[in-house]
Amino acid sequence: MAGGGVGGMVAALLLARDGHDVRIYERLPRLGGKLAEHRRDGFTFSIGPSLLTLPGLFLDLGVPLDLLELDELCRYRFADGSTLSTYRDPERTAEAVDRLAPGEGRGWRAFHRWAERCLDASTRTFFAGPLSGPVVEPPFRPAGQRLGESASGEPGRPLPRPRPGDLLAVAPGRTLHGLACRFFRDARLRQYVGRYATYAGSNPYRAPAALGCVPAIEHGDGGWYVRGGLPRLADALAASLDKAGVEVRLETEITEVLAGAERVVGVRTALGEVVRADIVIVNADAAALYGRLLPDRARLRRIARLGLSSSAFLMLAAVEGRTEGLPHHSVVFSADCRREFGDIFERRRPPEDPTVYIGCPAVADDTQAPAGAESWSMLVNVPAGDPGRWPRPPEAYAELVLERLASRGHDLSGRLRFLDLLTPADLRDRYGAWGGAIYGGAYGGPFAPFRRPGNRGPRRGLYLVGGSVHPGGGLPLVAMGGRIVAALVRRDFPRSAGHPGKASR
Numbered sequence: 249m250a251g252g253g254v255g256g257m258v259a260a261l262l263l264a265r266d267g268h269d270v271r272i273y274e275r276l277p278r279l280g281g282k283l284a285e286h287r288r289d290g291f292t293f294s295i296g297p298s299l300l301t302l303p304g305l306f307l308d309l310g311v312p313l314d315l316l317e318l319d320e321l322c323r324y325r326f327a328d329g330s331t332l333s334t335y336r337d338p339e340r341t342a343e344a345v346d347r348l349a350p351g352e353g354r355g356w357r358a359f360h361r362w363a364e365r366c367l368d369a370s371t372r373t374f375f376a377g378p379l380s381g382p383v384v385e386p387p388f389r390p391a392g393q394r395l396g397e398s399a400s401g402e403p404g405r406p407l408p409r410p411r412p413g414d415l416l417a418v419a420p421g422r423t424l425h426g427l428a429c430r431f432f433r434d435a436r437l438r439q440y441v442g443r444y445a446t447y448a449g450s451n452p453y454r455a456p457a458a459l460g461c462v463p464a465i466e467h468g469d470g471g472w473y474v475r476g477g478l479p480r481l482a483d484a485l486a487a488s489l490d491k492a493g494v495e496v497r498l499e500t501e502i503t504e505v506l507a508g509a510e511r512v513v514g515v516r517t518a519l520g521e522v523v524r525a526d527i528v529i530v531n532a533d534a535a536a537l538y539g540r541l542l543p544d545r546a547r548l549r550r551i552a553r554l555g556l557s558s559s560a561f562l563m564l565a566a567v568e569g570r571t572e573g574l575p576h577h578s579v580v581f582s583a584d585c586r587r588e589f590g591d592i593f594e595r596r597r598p599p600e601d602p603t604v605y606i607g608c609p610a611v612a613d614d615t616q617a618p619a620g621a622e623s624w625s626m627l628v629n630v631p632a633g634d635p636g637r638w639p640r641p642p643e644a645y646a647e648l649v650l651e652r653l654a655s656r657g658h659d660l661s662g663r664l665r666f667l668d669l670l671t672p673a674d675l676r677d678r679y680g681a682w683g684g685a686i687y688g689g690a691y692g693g694p695f696a697p698f699r700r701p702g703n704r705g706p707r708r709g710l711y712l713v714g715g716s717v718h719p720g721g722g723l724p725l726v727a728m729g730g731r732i733v734a735a736l737v738r739r740d741f742p743r744s745a746g747h748p749g750k751a752s753r
Protein backbone atom coordinates (compact mmCIF):
# COMPACT_ATOMS: atom_id res chain seq x y z
CA MET A 249 0.00 0.00 0.00
CA ALA A 250 1.51 3.33 -1.07
CA GLY A 251 0.07 5.89 1.36
CA GLY A 252 -1.71 5.61 4.69
CA GLY A 253 -4.69 7.94 4.29
CA VAL A 254 -8.15 6.86 5.40
CA GLY A 255 -9.07 5.15 2.10
CA GLY A 256 -5.82 3.19 2.18
CA MET A 257 -6.27 2.23 5.82
CA VAL A 258 -9.80 0.88 5.19
CA ALA A 259 -8.62 -1.20 2.21
CA ALA A 260 -5.60 -2.47 4.20
CA LEU A 261 -7.79 -3.47 7.15
CA LEU A 262 -10.25 -5.43 5.02
CA LEU A 263 -7.49 -7.18 3.07
CA ALA A 264 -5.57 -8.12 6.22
CA ARG A 265 -8.78 -9.61 7.60
CA ASP A 266 -9.11 -11.59 4.36
CA GLY A 267 -5.73 -13.15 5.13
CA HIS A 268 -3.47 -11.02 2.95
CA ASP A 269 -0.09 -9.99 4.24
CA VAL A 270 -0.40 -6.19 4.09
CA ARG A 271 2.25 -3.53 4.47
CA ILE A 272 1.61 0.22 4.37
CA TYR A 273 4.31 2.65 3.28
CA GLU A 274 3.56 6.22 4.39
CA ARG A 275 5.87 9.15 3.70
CA LEU A 276 4.70 11.13 6.76
CA PRO A 277 5.57 10.25 10.37
CA ARG A 278 1.92 9.27 11.05
CA LEU A 279 -1.08 7.61 9.45
CA GLY A 280 -4.29 9.42 8.48
CA GLY A 281 -3.19 11.67 5.60
CA LYS A 282 -5.44 14.74 5.38
CA LEU A 283 -7.29 13.69 8.53
CA ALA A 284 -4.85 15.71 10.59
CA GLU A 285 -4.52 18.37 13.26
CA HIS A 286 -2.17 21.15 14.30
CA ARG A 287 -1.29 21.72 17.96
CA ARG A 288 0.25 24.77 19.58
CA ASP A 289 0.29 26.12 23.16
CA GLY A 290 -2.62 23.97 24.34
CA PHE A 291 -4.76 24.70 21.27
CA THR A 292 -5.73 21.94 18.82
CA PHE A 293 -6.89 22.82 15.32
CA SER A 294 -8.37 20.57 12.71
CA ILE A 295 -6.44 21.06 9.46
CA GLY A 296 -8.59 18.52 7.65
CA PRO A 297 -12.08 17.12 8.16
CA SER A 298 -14.21 18.70 10.85
CA LEU A 299 -17.55 16.98 10.15
CA LEU A 300 -17.93 13.21 10.00
CA THR A 301 -20.87 11.71 8.13
CA LEU A 302 -21.84 8.05 7.79
CA PRO A 303 -19.69 6.92 10.75
CA GLY A 304 -21.38 3.51 10.34
CA LEU A 305 -18.86 2.87 7.55
CA PHE A 306 -16.15 2.73 10.23
CA LEU A 307 -18.16 1.33 13.15
CA ASP A 308 -19.25 -1.45 10.84
CA LEU A 309 -15.58 -2.46 10.55
CA GLY A 310 -15.33 -2.72 14.33
CA VAL A 311 -13.37 0.56 14.58
CA PRO A 312 -14.38 2.05 17.93
CA LEU A 313 -15.30 5.76 17.91
CA ASP A 314 -16.40 8.03 20.74
CA LEU A 315 -19.02 9.92 18.75
CA LEU A 316 -21.00 13.05 19.47
CA GLU A 317 -24.01 13.73 17.28
CA LEU A 318 -24.74 17.34 16.36
CA ASP A 319 -28.26 18.67 16.71
CA GLU A 320 -27.56 21.93 14.88
CA LEU A 321 -25.59 20.79 11.84
CA CYS A 322 -24.47 24.20 10.65
CA ARG A 323 -25.36 27.88 10.94
CA TYR A 324 -25.20 29.84 7.71
CA ARG A 325 -24.92 33.60 7.78
CA PHE A 326 -25.76 35.46 4.58
CA ALA A 327 -24.33 38.80 3.45
CA ASP A 328 -27.58 40.62 4.35
CA GLY A 329 -27.13 39.53 7.98
CA SER A 330 -29.86 36.86 7.95
CA THR A 331 -29.06 33.37 9.23
CA LEU A 332 -30.22 29.82 8.60
CA SER A 333 -29.58 26.93 10.95
CA THR A 334 -29.89 23.42 9.59
CA TYR A 335 -30.70 20.60 11.99
CA ARG A 336 -30.46 16.86 12.12
CA ASP A 337 -34.26 16.86 12.03
CA PRO A 338 -35.38 17.62 8.42
CA GLU A 339 -38.73 19.03 9.52
CA ARG A 340 -37.06 21.47 11.91
CA THR A 341 -34.81 22.52 9.05
CA ALA A 342 -37.80 23.08 6.75
CA GLU A 343 -39.33 25.32 9.43
CA ALA A 344 -36.06 27.27 9.71
CA VAL A 345 -36.06 27.70 5.92
CA ASP A 346 -39.62 29.05 6.14
CA ARG A 347 -38.55 31.55 8.80
CA LEU A 348 -35.72 32.74 6.54
CA ALA A 349 -37.80 32.92 3.37
CA PRO A 350 -41.53 32.43 3.96
CA GLY A 351 -42.99 29.80 1.61
CA GLU A 352 -39.63 28.19 0.74
CA GLY A 353 -39.98 25.45 3.38
CA ARG A 354 -42.08 23.54 0.86
CA GLY A 355 -39.24 23.78 -1.66
CA TRP A 356 -36.81 22.51 0.98
CA ARG A 357 -39.01 19.48 1.73
CA ALA A 358 -39.18 18.70 -2.01
CA PHE A 359 -35.40 19.20 -2.30
CA HIS A 360 -34.85 16.84 0.63
CA ARG A 361 -37.10 14.15 -0.92
CA TRP A 362 -35.16 14.51 -4.19
CA ALA A 363 -31.84 14.22 -2.28
CA GLU A 364 -33.05 11.03 -0.56
CA ARG A 365 -33.98 9.43 -3.89
CA CYS A 366 -30.65 10.49 -5.40
CA LEU A 367 -28.73 9.05 -2.43
CA ASP A 368 -30.71 5.84 -2.57
CA ALA A 369 -29.95 5.38 -6.27
CA SER A 370 -26.25 6.25 -5.78
CA THR A 371 -25.97 3.77 -2.91
CA ARG A 372 -27.13 0.95 -5.19
CA THR A 373 -24.86 1.94 -8.05
CA PHE A 374 -22.15 4.59 -7.93
CA PHE A 375 -21.05 4.00 -4.31
CA ALA A 376 -21.16 0.20 -4.55
CA GLY A 377 -18.85 -0.56 -7.43
CA PRO A 378 -15.92 0.52 -9.55
CA LEU A 379 -16.79 2.60 -12.60
CA SER A 380 -15.39 -0.10 -14.83
CA GLY A 381 -17.83 -2.85 -13.87
CA PRO A 382 -20.81 -4.04 -11.88
CA VAL A 383 -21.40 -3.36 -8.20
CA VAL A 384 -19.13 -5.35 -5.89
CA GLU A 385 -20.04 -4.08 -2.43
CA PRO A 386 -23.18 -4.39 -0.33
CA PRO A 387 -24.61 -0.91 0.36
CA PHE A 388 -23.40 0.82 3.48
CA ARG A 389 -25.59 0.92 6.54
CA PRO A 390 -26.63 4.11 8.25
CA ALA A 391 -25.15 4.75 11.70
CA GLY A 392 -28.55 4.15 13.30
CA GLN A 393 -28.52 0.53 12.15
CA ARG A 394 -25.00 -0.30 13.12
CA LEU A 395 -25.33 -2.02 16.47
CA GLY A 396 -25.30 -5.78 16.58
CA GLU A 397 -24.79 -6.15 12.84
CA SER A 398 -22.00 -8.04 11.20
CA ALA A 399 -18.79 -6.46 9.93
CA SER A 400 -18.84 -5.09 6.42
CA GLY A 401 -16.78 -6.62 3.72
CA GLU A 402 -18.04 -10.09 4.57
CA PRO A 403 -18.41 -11.93 1.32
CA GLY A 404 -21.92 -13.32 1.02
CA ARG A 405 -23.92 -10.25 1.97
CA PRO A 406 -26.34 -9.49 -0.84
CA LEU A 407 -25.22 -7.01 -3.46
CA PRO A 408 -27.59 -4.20 -4.38
CA ARG A 409 -29.48 -4.43 -7.63
CA PRO A 410 -29.52 -1.24 -9.67
CA ARG A 411 -33.06 -0.24 -10.67
CA PRO A 412 -34.21 1.17 -13.99
CA GLY A 413 -34.90 4.66 -12.59
CA ASP A 414 -31.52 5.00 -10.84
CA LEU A 415 -29.81 6.98 -13.56
CA LEU A 416 -32.66 9.48 -13.85
CA ALA A 417 -32.77 9.89 -10.05
CA VAL A 418 -29.39 11.64 -10.05
CA ALA A 419 -30.62 14.30 -12.52
CA PRO A 420 -27.97 13.66 -15.15
CA GLY A 421 -27.11 16.67 -17.25
CA ARG A 422 -28.16 19.17 -14.57
CA THR A 423 -25.74 21.27 -12.52
CA LEU A 424 -26.01 21.73 -8.78
CA HIS A 425 -26.91 25.38 -9.27
CA GLY A 426 -29.57 24.32 -11.80
CA LEU A 427 -30.96 21.95 -9.19
CA ALA A 428 -31.04 24.74 -6.59
CA CYS A 429 -32.98 26.95 -9.03
CA ARG A 430 -35.50 24.15 -9.55
CA PHE A 431 -36.39 24.06 -5.86
CA PHE A 432 -35.77 27.61 -4.58
CA ARG A 433 -36.59 31.16 -5.68
CA ASP A 434 -34.62 32.79 -2.86
CA ALA A 435 -30.99 33.52 -3.89
CA ARG A 436 -29.76 32.79 -0.36
CA LEU A 437 -31.14 29.24 -0.50
CA ARG A 438 -29.54 28.72 -3.90
CA GLN A 439 -26.24 29.80 -2.36
CA TYR A 440 -26.76 27.34 0.51
CA VAL A 441 -27.36 24.44 -1.93
CA GLY A 442 -24.36 25.50 -4.03
CA ARG A 443 -22.16 25.19 -0.95
CA TYR A 444 -22.38 21.39 -1.26
CA ALA A 445 -20.24 21.57 -4.44
CA THR A 446 -17.33 22.64 -2.23
CA TYR A 447 -17.57 19.30 -0.40
CA ALA A 448 -16.00 17.96 -3.60
CA GLY A 449 -13.80 21.00 -4.25
CA SER A 450 -16.00 22.06 -7.15
CA ASN A 451 -17.96 24.93 -8.67
CA PRO A 452 -21.76 24.75 -8.20
CA TYR A 453 -22.28 26.33 -11.62
CA ARG A 454 -20.53 23.36 -13.25
CA ALA A 455 -20.73 20.49 -10.73
CA PRO A 456 -23.34 17.76 -11.19
CA ALA A 457 -26.69 17.98 -9.41
CA ALA A 458 -25.92 14.61 -7.77
CA LEU A 459 -23.78 16.46 -5.16
CA GLY A 460 -27.15 17.63 -3.85
CA CYS A 461 -27.57 14.22 -2.22
CA VAL A 462 -25.21 15.27 0.61
CA PRO A 463 -27.97 16.88 2.73
CA ALA A 464 -29.84 13.56 2.61
CA ILE A 465 -26.81 12.02 4.32
CA GLU A 466 -26.59 14.79 6.93
CA HIS A 467 -30.29 14.85 7.76
CA GLY A 468 -30.84 11.11 7.34
CA ASP A 469 -27.87 9.76 9.27
CA GLY A 470 -26.61 12.82 11.12
CA GLY A 471 -23.50 14.95 11.34
CA TRP A 472 -20.95 13.73 13.87
CA TYR A 473 -17.92 14.79 15.86
CA VAL A 474 -15.33 12.41 17.33
CA ARG A 475 -14.46 13.37 20.92
CA GLY A 476 -10.85 14.50 21.12
CA GLY A 477 -11.01 15.65 17.48
CA LEU A 478 -11.71 13.87 14.21
CA PRO A 479 -8.09 12.62 13.87
CA ARG A 480 -8.97 10.16 16.66
CA LEU A 481 -10.68 8.25 13.84
CA ALA A 482 -7.23 7.84 12.23
CA ASP A 483 -5.83 6.66 15.60
CA ALA A 484 -8.67 4.14 15.95
CA LEU A 485 -8.10 2.85 12.42
CA ALA A 486 -4.35 2.59 13.12
CA ALA A 487 -5.06 0.51 16.25
CA SER A 488 -7.36 -1.78 14.24
CA LEU A 489 -4.65 -2.20 11.60
CA ASP A 490 -2.17 -3.13 14.28
CA LYS A 491 -4.57 -5.71 15.68
CA ALA A 492 -5.13 -7.15 12.21
CA GLY A 493 -1.36 -7.61 11.76
CA VAL A 494 -0.80 -4.88 9.14
CA GLU A 495 2.81 -3.74 9.08
CA VAL A 496 3.29 0.02 8.86
CA ARG A 497 6.44 1.72 7.59
CA LEU A 498 6.28 5.43 8.38
CA GLU A 499 8.49 8.11 6.84
CA THR A 500 9.00 5.84 3.86
CA GLU A 501 8.09 7.20 0.46
CA ILE A 502 7.30 5.00 -2.51
CA THR A 503 9.10 6.40 -5.55
CA GLU A 504 8.17 3.82 -8.16
CA VAL A 505 5.58 1.15 -8.84
CA LEU A 506 7.39 -1.74 -10.48
CA ALA A 507 5.46 -3.44 -13.25
CA GLY A 508 5.84 -5.54 -16.35
CA ALA A 509 3.59 -5.20 -19.38
CA GLU A 510 0.82 -7.23 -17.75
CA ARG A 511 1.11 -7.04 -13.98
CA VAL A 512 2.67 -5.22 -11.07
CA VAL A 513 5.62 -6.83 -9.35
CA GLY A 514 6.27 -4.48 -6.44
CA VAL A 515 7.44 -1.02 -5.42
CA ARG A 516 10.66 0.87 -4.84
CA THR A 517 11.12 3.11 -1.78
CA ALA A 518 13.01 6.39 -1.57
CA LEU A 519 15.83 4.49 0.14
CA GLY A 520 16.19 2.35 -2.97
CA GLU A 521 14.69 -0.72 -1.32
CA VAL A 522 12.81 -2.98 -3.76
CA VAL A 523 9.77 -4.72 -2.30
CA ARG A 524 8.15 -7.53 -4.28
CA ALA A 525 4.36 -7.78 -4.19
CA ASP A 526 1.58 -9.17 -6.38
CA ILE A 527 -0.83 -6.45 -5.33
CA VAL A 528 0.00 -2.75 -5.07
CA ILE A 529 -2.65 -0.32 -3.87
CA VAL A 530 -1.93 3.35 -4.41
CA ASN A 531 -3.50 5.77 -1.93
CA ALA A 532 -1.40 8.67 -3.25
CA ASP A 533 -3.04 11.03 -5.75
CA ALA A 534 -3.84 9.41 -9.09
CA ALA A 535 -1.86 12.24 -10.74
CA ALA A 536 1.21 11.22 -8.70
CA LEU A 537 0.78 7.59 -9.78
CA TYR A 538 0.47 8.33 -13.49
CA GLY A 539 2.88 11.28 -13.39
CA ARG A 540 5.73 9.78 -11.41
CA LEU A 541 5.27 6.36 -9.82
CA LEU A 542 4.20 4.55 -13.01
CA PRO A 543 4.26 7.19 -15.76
CA ASP A 544 1.32 6.99 -18.15
CA ARG A 545 0.87 10.12 -20.24
CA ALA A 546 -2.55 9.25 -21.64
CA ARG A 547 -4.05 8.66 -18.20
CA LEU A 548 -2.35 11.77 -16.82
CA ARG A 549 -3.82 13.84 -19.65
CA ARG A 550 -7.29 12.51 -18.86
CA ILE A 551 -6.87 13.60 -15.23
CA ALA A 552 -5.57 17.02 -16.29
CA ARG A 553 -8.69 17.49 -18.44
CA LEU A 554 -10.83 17.30 -15.28
CA GLY A 555 -9.10 20.47 -14.01
CA LEU A 556 -7.98 20.83 -10.41
CA SER A 557 -10.44 20.73 -7.53
CA SER A 558 -10.12 23.64 -5.12
CA SER A 559 -7.65 23.85 -2.28
CA ALA A 560 -7.94 25.45 1.15
CA PHE A 561 -6.51 28.47 2.88
CA LEU A 562 -6.57 27.53 6.55
CA MET A 563 -6.49 30.20 9.24
CA LEU A 564 -5.95 28.66 12.65
CA ALA A 565 -6.85 31.19 15.30
CA ALA A 566 -6.19 30.88 19.04
CA VAL A 567 -9.01 33.05 20.37
CA GLU A 568 -9.16 34.56 23.86
CA GLY A 569 -12.49 34.23 25.67
CA ARG A 570 -15.60 32.29 24.74
CA THR A 571 -17.94 33.46 21.99
CA GLU A 572 -21.54 33.67 23.13
CA GLY A 573 -23.84 31.49 21.00
CA LEU A 574 -21.16 30.32 18.54
CA PRO A 575 -22.14 26.92 17.08
CA HIS A 576 -19.71 24.09 16.34
CA HIS A 577 -19.91 24.72 12.58
CA SER A 578 -20.72 28.01 10.87
CA VAL A 579 -20.44 29.33 7.36
CA VAL A 580 -20.22 33.06 6.65
CA PHE A 581 -21.27 33.51 3.03
CA SER A 582 -19.88 35.90 0.43
CA ALA A 583 -22.17 38.57 -1.02
CA ASP A 584 -21.85 37.31 -4.60
CA CYS A 585 -21.31 33.59 -5.03
CA ARG A 586 -21.05 33.71 -8.83
CA ARG A 587 -18.13 36.12 -8.51
CA GLU A 588 -16.60 34.09 -5.71
CA PHE A 589 -16.55 30.86 -7.75
CA GLY A 590 -15.40 32.83 -10.82
CA ASP A 591 -12.40 33.98 -8.78
CA ILE A 592 -11.60 30.44 -7.66
CA PHE A 593 -12.15 28.47 -10.86
CA GLU A 594 -11.76 30.97 -13.72
CA ARG A 595 -9.56 33.84 -12.55
CA ARG A 596 -7.74 31.37 -10.27
CA ARG A 597 -7.15 33.70 -7.37
CA PRO A 598 -8.42 33.70 -3.79
CA PRO A 599 -11.87 35.30 -3.76
CA GLU A 600 -11.92 39.03 -2.97
CA ASP A 601 -15.13 38.40 -1.02
CA PRO A 602 -14.74 34.86 0.35
CA THR A 603 -17.12 32.46 2.03
CA VAL A 604 -15.54 31.42 5.31
CA TYR A 605 -16.17 28.19 7.20
CA ILE A 606 -15.57 28.44 10.96
CA GLY A 607 -15.14 25.28 13.00
CA CYS A 608 -15.03 25.70 16.76
CA PRO A 609 -14.91 22.26 18.42
CA ALA A 610 -14.30 23.85 21.84
CA VAL A 611 -18.08 24.36 21.86
CA ALA A 612 -18.48 20.62 22.40
CA ASP A 613 -15.07 19.45 23.58
CA ASP A 614 -12.92 21.21 26.16
CA THR A 615 -9.81 19.23 25.16
CA GLN A 616 -9.45 21.44 22.08
CA ALA A 617 -8.47 24.73 23.77
CA PRO A 618 -7.26 25.99 27.16
CA ALA A 619 -9.97 27.00 29.64
CA GLY A 620 -11.68 30.24 28.67
CA ALA A 621 -10.33 30.20 25.11
CA GLU A 622 -11.30 28.77 21.72
CA SER A 623 -9.50 27.24 18.76
CA TRP A 624 -11.05 28.37 15.49
CA SER A 625 -10.23 26.52 12.28
CA MET A 626 -11.27 28.84 9.49
CA LEU A 627 -11.29 27.57 5.94
CA VAL A 628 -11.53 29.60 2.75
CA ASN A 629 -11.89 27.80 -0.59
CA VAL A 630 -9.08 28.96 -2.87
CA PRO A 631 -7.69 27.69 -6.16
CA ALA A 632 -5.11 24.92 -6.07
CA GLY A 633 -1.71 26.02 -7.28
CA ASP A 634 1.16 28.17 -6.13
CA PRO A 635 0.20 30.90 -3.60
CA GLY A 636 3.27 32.79 -4.85
CA ARG A 637 0.98 33.86 -7.73
CA TRP A 638 -1.75 35.29 -5.51
CA PRO A 639 -2.35 39.04 -5.92
CA ARG A 640 -1.67 39.38 -2.18
CA PRO A 641 0.67 37.30 -0.01
CA PRO A 642 -1.11 34.87 2.36
CA GLU A 643 -0.59 37.13 5.42
CA ALA A 644 -2.26 40.08 3.67
CA TYR A 645 -5.07 37.83 2.43
CA ALA A 646 -5.62 36.64 6.02
CA GLU A 647 -6.05 40.31 7.04
CA LEU A 648 -8.68 40.76 4.33
CA VAL A 649 -10.55 37.65 5.51
CA LEU A 650 -10.48 38.88 9.13
CA GLU A 651 -11.86 42.27 8.01
CA ARG A 652 -14.68 40.62 6.05
CA LEU A 653 -15.52 38.44 9.05
CA ALA A 654 -15.53 41.47 11.36
CA SER A 655 -18.01 43.22 9.07
CA ARG A 656 -20.24 40.12 9.23
CA GLY A 657 -20.48 39.69 12.97
CA HIS A 658 -17.26 37.81 13.83
CA ASP A 659 -14.83 40.46 15.03
CA LEU A 660 -11.68 38.85 16.45
CA SER A 661 -9.73 42.09 17.00
CA GLY A 662 -8.11 42.15 20.41
CA ARG A 663 -8.91 38.44 20.90
CA LEU A 664 -6.24 36.73 18.79
CA ARG A 665 -3.50 35.03 20.79
CA PHE A 666 -1.92 33.77 17.56
CA LEU A 667 -2.91 32.99 14.00
CA ASP A 668 -1.23 30.21 12.03
CA LEU A 669 -1.76 29.87 8.28
CA LEU A 670 -1.68 26.94 5.88
CA THR A 671 -1.79 27.48 2.13
CA PRO A 672 -2.26 25.16 -0.88
CA ALA A 673 1.54 24.83 -0.97
CA ASP A 674 1.44 23.29 2.53
CA LEU A 675 -1.23 20.78 1.45
CA ARG A 676 0.83 19.93 -1.65
CA ASP A 677 4.04 19.43 0.34
CA ARG A 678 2.47 17.53 3.22
CA TYR A 679 0.36 15.04 1.29
CA GLY A 680 1.87 15.07 -2.19
CA ALA A 681 -1.51 16.39 -3.36
CA TRP A 682 -1.61 17.67 -6.95
CA GLY A 683 -1.22 21.49 -6.65
CA GLY A 684 -2.58 21.21 -3.09
CA ALA A 685 -6.00 20.28 -4.53
CA ILE A 686 -8.01 18.54 -1.81
CA TYR A 687 -9.88 16.13 -4.10
CA GLY A 688 -7.62 15.66 -7.14
CA GLY A 689 -9.65 16.51 -10.26
CA ALA A 690 -12.72 18.72 -10.01
CA TYR A 691 -16.30 17.76 -10.86
CA GLY A 692 -16.24 20.16 -13.79
CA GLY A 693 -19.37 19.06 -15.63
CA PRO A 694 -22.57 17.12 -15.13
CA PHE A 695 -20.91 13.83 -16.14
CA ALA A 696 -17.61 14.47 -14.35
CA PRO A 697 -18.14 11.77 -11.65
CA PHE A 698 -17.89 9.18 -14.42
CA ARG A 699 -14.62 10.64 -15.71
CA ARG A 700 -12.59 10.29 -12.53
CA PRO A 701 -9.86 7.64 -12.49
CA GLY A 702 -11.23 4.21 -11.61
CA ASN A 703 -10.15 1.89 -8.80
CA ARG A 704 -8.44 -0.69 -11.04
CA GLY A 705 -5.09 0.37 -12.47
CA PRO A 706 -3.79 -0.48 -15.94
CA ARG A 707 -1.89 -3.61 -14.77
CA ARG A 708 -3.11 -6.74 -13.03
CA GLY A 709 -2.71 -6.29 -9.27
CA LEU A 710 -2.68 -2.47 -9.34
CA TYR A 711 -5.48 -0.58 -7.58
CA LEU A 712 -6.20 3.03 -6.65
CA VAL A 713 -8.03 4.30 -3.59
CA GLY A 714 -8.62 7.75 -2.10
CA GLY A 715 -10.09 11.14 -2.72
CA SER A 716 -8.66 11.63 -6.22
CA VAL A 717 -10.32 8.49 -7.65
CA HIS A 718 -13.75 6.87 -7.74
CA PRO A 719 -16.09 7.33 -5.88
CA GLY A 720 -14.48 10.61 -4.68
CA GLY A 721 -13.22 12.47 -1.63
CA GLY A 722 -14.46 13.06 1.88
CA LEU A 723 -14.17 10.51 4.68
CA PRO A 724 -17.24 8.43 3.82
CA LEU A 725 -16.44 8.25 0.12
CA VAL A 726 -12.80 7.24 0.59
CA ALA A 727 -14.01 4.56 3.03
CA MET A 728 -16.41 3.33 0.34
CA GLY A 729 -13.46 3.35 -2.07
CA GLY A 730 -11.48 1.20 0.39
CA ARG A 731 -14.33 -1.30 0.49
CA ILE A 732 -14.65 -1.34 -3.29
CA VAL A 733 -10.91 -1.99 -3.71
CA ALA A 734 -10.96 -4.81 -1.14
CA ALA A 735 -13.92 -6.36 -2.97
CA LEU A 736 -12.10 -6.07 -6.33
CA VAL A 737 -9.04 -7.81 -4.90
CA ARG A 738 -11.32 -10.55 -3.58
CA ARG A 739 -12.69 -11.02 -7.11
CA ASP A 740 -9.39 -10.75 -8.95
CA PHE A 741 -7.43 -12.96 -6.54
CA PRO A 742 -9.89 -15.55 -5.21
CA ARG A 743 -8.84 -17.28 -2.02
CA SER A 744 -8.45 -20.62 -3.81
CA ALA A 745 -5.51 -19.03 -5.66
CA GLY A 746 -3.71 -18.55 -2.35
CA HIS A 747 -2.93 -15.23 -0.75
CA PRO A 748 -0.93 -13.08 -3.06
CA GLY A 749 0.35 -9.74 -1.94
CA LYS A 750 2.89 -11.05 0.52
CA ALA A 751 5.65 -8.50 0.47
CA SER A 752 9.22 -9.77 0.39
CA ARG A 753 12.60 -8.27 -0.13
Ligand SMILES: Cc1cc2nc3c(=O)[nH]c(=O)nc-3n(C[C@H](O)[C@H](O)[C@H](O)COP(=O)(O)OP(=O)(O)OC[C@H]3O[C@@H](n4cnc5c(N)ncnc54)[C@H](O)[C@@H]3O)c2cc1C
Nearest residue numbers: 251253255275281282296297298299502532714715722723
Ligand atom coordinates in the same frame (compact mmCIF):
# COMPACT_ATOMS: atom_id res chain seq x y z
C1 LIG B 1 -8.93 21.30 4.87
C2 LIG B 1 -9.72 20.05 4.61
C3 LIG B 1 -11.02 19.94 5.10
C4 LIG B 1 -11.76 18.78 4.89
N1 LIG B 1 -13.01 18.65 5.45
C5 LIG B 1 -13.66 17.47 5.38
C6 LIG B 1 -14.83 17.23 6.16
O1 LIG B 1 -15.27 18.09 6.94
N2 LIG B 1 -15.43 16.01 6.06
C7 LIG B 1 -14.94 15.03 5.26
O2 LIG B 1 -15.51 13.93 5.22
N3 LIG B 1 -13.81 15.22 4.53
C8 LIG B 1 -13.16 16.39 4.57
N4 LIG B 1 -11.99 16.58 3.89
C9 LIG B 1 -11.56 15.56 2.90
C10 LIG B 1 -10.89 14.33 3.52
O3 LIG B 1 -9.95 14.73 4.48
C11 LIG B 1 -10.17 13.56 2.43
O4 LIG B 1 -10.99 13.37 1.30
C12 LIG B 1 -9.70 12.19 2.92
O5 LIG B 1 -9.15 12.24 4.22
C13 LIG B 1 -8.68 11.69 1.91
O6 LIG B 1 -8.31 10.36 2.19
P1 LIG B 1 -7.40 9.57 1.18
O7 LIG B 1 -7.68 8.12 1.38
O8 LIG B 1 -7.56 10.13 -0.18
O9 LIG B 1 -5.93 9.81 1.68
P2 LIG B 1 -5.09 11.17 1.89
O10 LIG B 1 -5.61 11.86 3.07
O11 LIG B 1 -4.97 11.91 0.63
O12 LIG B 1 -3.71 10.54 2.30
C14 LIG B 1 -2.83 9.99 1.35
C15 LIG B 1 -1.57 9.61 2.10
O13 LIG B 1 -0.63 9.08 1.17
C16 LIG B 1 0.67 9.55 1.51
N5 LIG B 1 1.47 9.47 0.30
C17 LIG B 1 1.33 10.20 -0.84
N6 LIG B 1 2.25 9.82 -1.74
C18 LIG B 1 2.98 8.83 -1.16
C19 LIG B 1 4.08 8.04 -1.61
N7 LIG B 1 4.61 8.18 -2.83
N8 LIG B 1 4.61 7.12 -0.77
C20 LIG B 1 4.09 6.97 0.49
N9 LIG B 1 3.04 7.71 0.96
C21 LIG B 1 2.50 8.61 0.13
C22 LIG B 1 0.42 10.98 1.97
O14 LIG B 1 1.46 11.42 2.80
C23 LIG B 1 -0.89 10.82 2.75
O15 LIG B 1 -0.67 10.52 4.10
C24 LIG B 1 -11.21 17.72 4.11
C25 LIG B 1 -9.90 17.83 3.63
C26 LIG B 1 -9.16 18.97 3.88
C27 LIG B 1 -7.73 19.05 3.39
